[in-house]
Amino acid sequence: MRRLDDDHTGTRIKEQRKLARLTQRQLADRLPYSYSLLNQVECAAKPANLDFVAAVARALRVDVTVLTGQPYVTELQQDCLAGLVRPIREALDLYDLGADDAIEEKPAAQLVASAEYLCAQVRATHLRNAARLLPVTIADLTTAAWRTQSTELWQALASTYRTAHDVSVKLGYYDLSSVALDRMDWAAHRASDPCLSAIRQYMRALVYFREGEYTIGQRLVAAGHCIVGAAEQTREAVAVTGQLHLGASVIGARAEDQAAVDTHIAEAKRCAAQTGDASEIHWLSFGPTNVALHRMSAAVEMRQYDEALDQARQISLPPALATSRRAHFLIDKARSEMETGRTEAALGSIVEARHAAPEQTRYHPGARETIKGLVHTSRRTPDSLGHMAAWIGL
Secondary structure: OOOHHHHOHHHHHHHHHHHOOOOHHHHHOOOOOOHHHHHHHHOOOOOOOHHHHHHHHHHHOOOHHHHHOOOOHHHHHHOOOHHHHHHHHHHHOOOOOOOOOOOOOOOHHHHHHHHHHHHHHHHOOOHHHHHHHHHHHHHHHHHHHHHHOOHHHHHHHHHHHHHHHHHHHHOOOHHHHHHHHHHHHHHHHHHOOHHHHHHHHHHHHHHHHHHOOHHHHHHHHHHHHHHHHOOOOOHHHHHHHHHHHHHHHHHHHHOOOHHHHHHHHHHHHHHHHHHOOEOOOOOOOEOHHHHHHHHHHHHHHOOOHHHHHHHHHHOOOOOOOOHHHHHHHHHHHHHHHHHOOOHHHHHHHHHHHHHHOHHHHHHOHHHHHHHHHHHHHOOOOOHHHHHHHHHOOO
């Protein structure tokens, strides 16, 4: 088994700190973390968790990927996923070329169904299948939308760009995810769809959440509220509004702003009371259950691990909940269990997440962080943990 420092995050932090001409003490003074933790991360005595890396990236004014590198390259190659990324990138570059005469005309209903199917595949965490089908679907929809100038097809194309963003993020290709979001905005404007435009702002906000730029993330959420607030207040618009509040709640949590978390969770809860289970709207999984899940995630982000576990015990996941949300819940639960010394329970939760959503769990930064933490804290690595560590490439 490889050592934790083979991941190189601590080494990269040290390199970037020296390039910024900062001592460990000077960098630690700019972080909401201790000098001791920074020292342990740099010398690979402890793994670097997500919020720590984001805080360091923000303090050093570099992208998170400068510190993490392109993650899981070996695992992507083993899973034959890396080769699927380039065709997605090429398909995203077709947007302004007009209709392709080499593509035969297909019924609009068939193309819209293809876009919906891709969204469903991502929610079911079938990333390989979604990645494989994305380029052809994008090409077909791009040509059809240019030919007909149909609002319905521009909406379907925007939705498919959103799927390209989702797949790119889950596989760690953050540069590609930003391109996909730009294309989503381009198509949403042609569809004159304020809800899609607001969802795009929500997703942009989460990009800055990962980068540790919380002020920009909050501004993007506010921009999303302005867009959807100007639209007719349908059930769809209320669900999108609620999801924007959920995004703001986790951004507020990472910024350690408890008041903001409480305010946005309360507003999201109010929206969910109006919509009920609205998981079918834009595949956002919005509804009372998702509000509860985000409340728990906010507690995890604020390192309130006992509180997060108390909330987890009160959450009853409905059978119809998207697999991606179920796996995310289990990963949050595992992190909280590990941080509170419940190592066996944490391993059990991670194993359960793997069974539910193997592709998502293997590439999820939180799952990988938890597995590394369990390896680091275990005096004797049990076989099941050893298998999980080998599975993620540790």
